[in-house]
Amino acid sequence: MSRNDPSVIERERDFHNARFTDENRLAQGKYYFAIRDCDDEYERLLLQYGRDAVVLDYGCALGEYALRLAPVAKAVHGIDISDVAIETARAEAKAKGLTNAHFDVMDAHATSFPDNHFDFVFGIGIIHHLETRRSFAEIARVLKPGGVAVFREPLSGNVLIDLYRKATPAARTVDEHPLTAADYKLAGEFFTRNDWRFYGLVTPGSVPFRNTPAGVPLFNLAAAVDRALFTIPPMRWQAWNALMTLGK
Numbered sequence: 355m356s357r358n359d360p361s362v363i364e365r366e367r368d369f370h371n372a373r374f375t376d377e378n379r380l381a382q383g384k385y386y387f388a389i390r391d392c393d394d395e396y397e398r399l400l401l402q403y404g405r406d407a408v409v410l411d412y413g414c415a416l417g418e419y420a421l422r423l424a425p426v427a428k429a430v431h432g433i434d435i436s437d438v439a440i441e442t443a444r445a446e447a448k449a450k451g452l453t454n455a456h457f458d459v460m461d462a463h464a465t466s467f468p469d470n471h472f473d474f475v476f477g478i479g480i481i482h483h484l485e486t487r488r489s490f491a492e493i494a495r496v497l498k499p500g501g502v503a504v505f506r507e508p509l510s511g512n513v514l515i516d517l518y519r520k521a522t523p524a525a526r527t528v529d530e531h532p533l534t535a536a537d538y539k540l541a542g543e544f545f546t547r548n549d550w551r552f553y554g555l556v557t558p559g560s561v562p563f564r565n566t567p568a569g570v571p572l573f574n575l576a577a578a579v580d581r582a583l584f585t586i587p588p589m590r591w592q593a594w595n596a597l598m599t600l601g602k
């Protein structure tokens with residue numbers, strides 16, 4: 355089935371609507387201990403590029419990052435296909451009195467924003483839910499010249515991680531596709547800057563220790579090993595996640 359098929363969009367909406375009403379949805383959150391350095395860097399980049407900027411949280415879900423950025427940004431827009439998530443984000447913005455934060459249900463492949471509108475576009479785990487070429491084209495279209503986009507996305511290619519995904523189908527949509535070296539190459543067709551940094555090869559080994567005093571030291575050691583391994587280019591595609599910085 356083509357990824358452009360409208361049923362893909364409907365399946366994504368229904369899956370995520372159910373997820374955002376499921377109180378157990380954070381059960382797999384423990385694994386993100388393994389990419390805490392990636393998330394720290396993501397948040398640093400959000401503050402660096404989002405300050406005083408017109409920004410788009412692309413696939414914003416509950417708008418966690420958009421809401422955090424709103425107090426320092428010029429204007430924040432969040433879009434998602436899940437109406438349940440967008441309603442929650444809007445209610446949260448209203449409760450916080452954030453009048454510069456706007457949330458809309460929209461298909462990320464074809465948004466209603468004008469060309470060259472945003473200084474900064476960002477997102478976590480969204481591009482691998484989309485048709486990659488259309489998604490990169492749309493991000494490039496709405497970014498101003500000189501604008502920057504930052505994404506954290508999962509990668510495919512590590513046999514153990516891919517086996518884990520196969521063993522836990524309920525945690526993901528049937529249409530999602532962790533990114534590959536082909537997607538990296540494709541991004542280069544749309545963006546003048548295409549920097550990907552890689553995270554989470556040895557570090558998942560520290561997850562079982564995350565609630566013990568050894569957790570953080572073990573993570574730091576594993577992260578240093580990962581950084582050394584990722585100096586060997588083929589090893590980068592064994593990583594769990596990439597942090598992508600794209601520029602127009």
Ligand SMILES: C[S@@+](CC[C@H](N)C(=O)[O-])C[C@H]1O[C@@H](n2cnc3c(N)ncnc32)[C@H](O)[C@@H]1O
Pocket residue numbers: 363366367370371412413414415416433434435436439460461462463477478479480483484
């Ligand atoms: C893995 S979640 C990540 C959400 C959010 N960035 C976060 O970190 O919590 C993927 C999100 O993509 C949204 N999504 C999937 N397909 C979409 C589409 N075609 N247009 C807009 N959002 C979409 C889902 O509803 C979901 O909120």
